Each structure stands twice: as structure tokens, then as C-alpha cells.
Amino acid sequence: MIEYDVIVIGAGVAGFTAGADLAGKGYKVAVVTTGEPTVCLSTGCIDLCAGPSAREGLEALPDEHPLRRLSLADMEAALNGFKKTMDDLALTYTGGLDVNRKVLSALGSFKTTCLVPDTMAASPQTNDEAIHIVTFEGLKDFYPAYILSRFPQASFSVYDAGASTTMGIASRFEQGLFREAFVAWLEGQRIRENKIGIPAVLGLEDTQGVLREIEYHLERPVFEVPTLPPSMPGRRLFNALKAHFRNQGGDIYWSWPVAGVEKTGHLVEAVFTPTDGKPNSLNARAFILASGSFVGGGLTATRETIVENIFHLPVFVPSARAGWFEDNYFSANHAISRAGVLADSSFRPEGAGFENVFVCGGILAHAQILKFGCGNGLSLTTGYAAAKACAEYLS
Amino acid sequence: MNFEHCMRCTICVENCPVFRVNPAFPGPKQAGPDAQRFRSKREKAVDEWVLLCSQCKRCEMSCPSGVEPAQIILEAQQRFGAEHPHTPAHLLFANNYYLSALGSLTAPVANRVAATATGRKIFNAFGIATSIPFPPFRFRKLSREKKTRSRSGRKVAFFYGCFINFYRPDIGRKIIRLLQYFGIDVVLPPQWCCGLPALGNGNLSLARSFALKNAASLSNYVDAGYDILYSCTSCGLCLLHDYQRILDVPQAKKIAERTFDLHEYLLRLINDGDIEPAFTEVRRALAYHIPCHLRALKIGYPAVKLLERIPGLSCAVLDDSCCGLSGSYGFKKSNEATAMELGRRAVYRISKTGAEAIVADCGSCRMQLGALSELEAFDPVEILCESLNICAPKTG
Incomplete structure (x- = not known):
């Protein structure tokens, strides 16, 4: 029988943040996960709350929003801890609560975010900036024409990288000879604009180094434009979170879907996974549920209702099924985005009666991530807070 | 899970x-999942590129x-293999067990021939890559070891696998000594290739015949109260997973319930x-691939958890890179470039840790990484034995 102090279910931003915090405090922590998380599909930016600044946005949030459970001091501590950790892992983030920054998207529109990865720090802030977009022969889902249609002073050029997927091109950017050839070609384009935008394919390992190398030769700022999945910046963030968790001494169990739970009274004792042979279970004193929302696998919608898949916690269901969606597909107000697990101020699930279960991340009810622009940031800060509550419980 | 769950x-x-x-x-x-929608039982398989998957x-x-x-x-590979003629390399590697048995029997000659330029030419002619040296055969196979007895009542049947048996019987002997050290009875049940090389080369019927023979033997030992131990992770995966899922072995579930990885055990x-090993200091900086x-x-x-108990040992765990060799996959000319590039990347990550030696459970990972990095590559058992001062006896 394997014993841990804490088992975290889910390997996303919330799970790894909570896990690494607890492991750093000396607890024996394991993360179990079905597969890789939705952060791999994200832009790698940390959105906390839409608005001119996250601070102002947070004040305007409705009372039931999970971010309301956190004090500003905790939020600041979570963000600063994250920035410090990522900086040590050569994945620098800039920004903070006081100002939201804009990041140019592949559609030519802007997204607002709280913390920006270094490779997007030079992203233009207004449409009248003169930018040059580089794209790659055959790269699907990235069309410079979208950006050009919104930027009057923009032009583009196309490079043949010999690969047509983001992963394939990123892999080539890790080779010195490829980078030299690319830079030489780019210099030959005689670009007049002040900034150069490249889809986010500048390698996986030492992206900042690659970016600096191009900036050095072209003598102007270069920025990455986030792409549709597969998203390299999302994967870089995932890799860094994983490395940090492991550096703190945590264990990871891949492909370990939780299929059953053992409990006595108000305590969860163990979780199980199905195997080909003998039963596989892990015991712990406390559990953190960070299994995400529908896409992440934490919630499942049935014909009648919405269920939480691991502990069968009570789920806040916004209305009868007919009212889950609005007619406008692109609306940010679909009622279903409110669905999730209600948490109290100590991040324990409400109405479940478990003493040693904590919940954080996208599974939280009323998050409305699209409406309030809190993707990744909600997970980061609630992960921090759940770890804090869990540590209090354990001691 | 159904391929239609792919999002x-x-x-x-x-x-x-x-x-x-x-x-x-x-x-x-x-x-x-994408191609699966277009695969029909009524049409001949045309997706030759499935053979590029290293599993x-x-x-x-x-x-x-x-x-x-x-x-x-894997299923598509078996279908392609059943409907198309096999290349010489695929046939040879599927039958690796018999080939290795022959090589081991004639080890002094076979090793010398394999190391010469002519030997390499012969390999290449069969479509076998020679970028990294083929491991030398050992004359004294592990299967010739006698069974051992102790009084603790804990008894295991050791499924050693072809790599240990034909190439590194010394590691097998160390495993036996290690288990004896903890007072565990070890027997070496009659066994054949696990069947994975045959599966990997699209030869389902051969894989199944190996699997049925092994299952008949191992299930007798399970009935007699033995736990089955494996040390090769690929053999283990085949025993636990493929015997049930693709090879349709009747005793598979029963065996899987009693089968353990050595370190897990x-x-x-x-x-x-039940045991309390007194690990002594080992001054090494290792990278665990x-x-x-x-x-x-x-x-x-599990081996990481054991190594963590050894004083003086530093061990960086790397689980993001595949060594590229994947058993016989990288030894085929058609996959050589892929395997070498992946190996180089894995070695680059290892070199960044500053480790002096590599440790890995899998014999083929060690072969690849050892040859490309020129570092020593150990089985975790070798480190455990070093720490517990267990030496394998010299054999002739």
C-alpha cells in the first residue's frame, strides 16, 4: 500500500500549482491524471480577470464567483510565486494585478491577459502599429490575412520550413542550422516595419534564447502570435509546471484515471484506478480535486443533469437542460459556463461533508471563464489557495 | 475506449x-482514431505508414x-502484417528469440562475425541498421541457473526475458542474488520470448504462439502460489496488457493479477x-531515463523510490524523452534515422543534468543511450546491488 500526504487529481495549472506548493512545504505529494491537461491547448498566457486591470475587474465580479473567495494578498502572492518559479525555469512572465496587457491573436483581434510570456511581451497594443508577420508554407490555421485586414500598416512573408505543423516547425527551431538559415532569409526580406510577429513555433526548450537570437540579427522586437492547438506556449507552460512540481519532490502517475474512491465517514481514504491485473490504489490524508471542467474531464453532462466524475460531489446545475445554451453560439453568457462544484471559503466542496477534500481550478462553479477572462489565472490562484487550506488541515 | 471519443x-x-x-x-x-474511420474489413490494408509507429x-x-x-x-500493424509479405528485417526480428538462442549457442563465433565489417554488411543487406553496435551474445544463458530455496515462504517465479537471458545474464544473476538476500525463493519457470518483438513486427500468429506457451507455464506457477516478477518493462507490459487485449490468452487475467515489476515488488x-534493506553509501550522480x-x-x-533510499546517490529523473530504439524498431534500416535523432535528443537532455552515468530499467534504452552518450548505462538492480554489497558469482 502506497501512502501519500496529499493526492492531487489533475495535472493542469491548478493541480501542479497546489501540488508543488504542498511538496515544497515538505509533504509527500502525488499528482494522478488521465492524460495531459487543457493548459496544453491554451495560449500560455495567465488571464486573471478582464478589464483595464485585473484589480479593477476583480472588484466588479459577482459575489458568487470563486475568485471572490481569495484575498488580494493571496492572489498577489500566487502570481508572484508563479513569476519567480517560471523565471528560474527560463520561462519568464511579465505583468501583474495593476495592468492587463493585450496579446495579438491569430485572428488579428486582441486578447487581454494578466501575465504574458516573455515571447509575447512585444505584442502590439494598438492596431496602428507597423508590424510584419512571418508565416510558414503549408501551416494550417494561421492566415496572416486576418491580421492584415485589421492592421493598416502590416505586411507578411512566407518561409518554407520543410514542415507544416506547429510541432514540426518548433522542432526545427531547436536546430542551430535551421535558425541560421531562417534568420538569413528573414534579413533578406528587407522588412520596414518596427516589429516582427511569428506564429508561436519558436521551439519548445529554449524559446527565449531563440527569440533573442532573431531579435539580435533583425535589430527590432519580435513577438509570438498564439496559434490554435497544438499550442507550443501552452505546452511550454505545462512542461515548466511539471518540472517545478518534480523539482519540489512530487510524484506523477500518468494515465491514471480515478475509477473509485474509498471513504470512511467524512474522510476519503484512497483512490483507485483500473488496471490489467491487480488493483492499483493510492492512499492519502488529503485530496485535492483539480480535474477541470467538461473538456478537462472533471464534469460530465448527462441528458438530465451534470455530474462530478471522481467523488460524485454535488454539482451546481444552472437550470434545466433546455436553458443551458443561448441561441447565439458566440455568447459569453451560456448558462452552462456557471456549472461546477461550489466551494466554501476553505475550498472544501459545499454540501459534500468531506473534511479532507479540497477543490480548485476550472471545476469551480460560477467561474464563467470566457465571460470574465479568467482562464489559467483562476486555476493558478485557486490552486494556491486550496494548497494553503490543505496545509492548514494537515498541520 | 472507443476511437470515437477522440476530440x-x-x-x-x-x-x-x-x-x-x-x-x-x-x-x-x-x-x-482518424484513419480508423476508414479501415474496412472488406478492403486490403494500405496504410503501410502504421509500421513507422514505434509503440x-x-x-x-x-x-x-x-x-x-x-x-x-498496433491492431492496424497486425492487419497490415497479415495481408502483406514481411521484409527480411521484420521476419528476423519477429523471430528474435530463436535467432538469439542460436547466437547464444555459438556466442564466441557469432559475436566475432557480428563485429566485423562483413558482418555489418550482412546486417545491412537484411535491412538491419548498424549505427549502434548489436549487443554481444553470452554463452552461458540465465536459463541454466538452478532454482534456489529459502525458508521465508515468499516465492517468486522470475520472467527474465530475452535481453537478460541472451545478452546480460549477469544482471539476471544479480536479480536472483538480490531476491535471495531478502530471503525470497526464486525459480526460473520454463519461458519463451514474451511475444512483443513479434507483435512489433506485425506477426500476430507468432506472438500468440509464444504467449500461449508462456501463459501455460506461468499459470502453473501462479496456481502453486508463486508471484511472477519481471524486470524488463516491455516484457511486463506485454504480459499484463497485450496478453489480455490483443493476444487473447485465456489465463491472462489470472497471471496479470499476480505479476509485479521487480522494483514494485x-x-x-x-x-x-516485511524487509528493511540496509543501503550503504553509493557516490554516484545518475540520470534515470x-x-x-x-x-x-x-x-x-518504483525503482526511483528505491534509489532515493541510497545515501550519497543523486538521481535526476527524466521521463520526457523516448530513446528512440524501441527494441527492434530502431535496428531496422527504415527507422534508423528516426531512432538516431531521438537518441541524440535524449542524450542531450541527459548531458544537461551533468550525470556521470545513466540508469534505465529497459535493456534496449540502455543499449541506445549508452552507445550514443558513451556513458555507462546501468540497470537499477546493479546500483541496488552495489549499495547492498551483493556481487553476482563469477561464471565460466
């Missing part, structure tokens, strides 16, 4: 080592929806308080 998030593609370096392979999403299972480990692309591809005994199939076993990394 096309492409996370598996990002995790596919072959896709990263070989543009000819369309990746696990296209080769697995590392990383796609399955990463899928958030529980789809098993590698399993879908020892760790369980330690956690249950996690074999893909150890990940796929879903048992965590």
Missing part, C-alpha cells in the same frame, strides 16, 4: 516522438479522453515492513 485536441501528436522527427509518419491522431505508448499516456491510439495502431515489501513502457505500466517509478 482531436492533438495532445497525442505533441507527445509522439516519431512524429517530431519523421515527417513521413502522420502522427498518432491520424494513424489511430512507445506515449500517445495513450497523454490522451485526456482515454482513447488508445497506440492500441488502434521490493517496494511493496519495504512499505509493508524512464523507459516509455515503464510509464505505460501505470505503477509510477
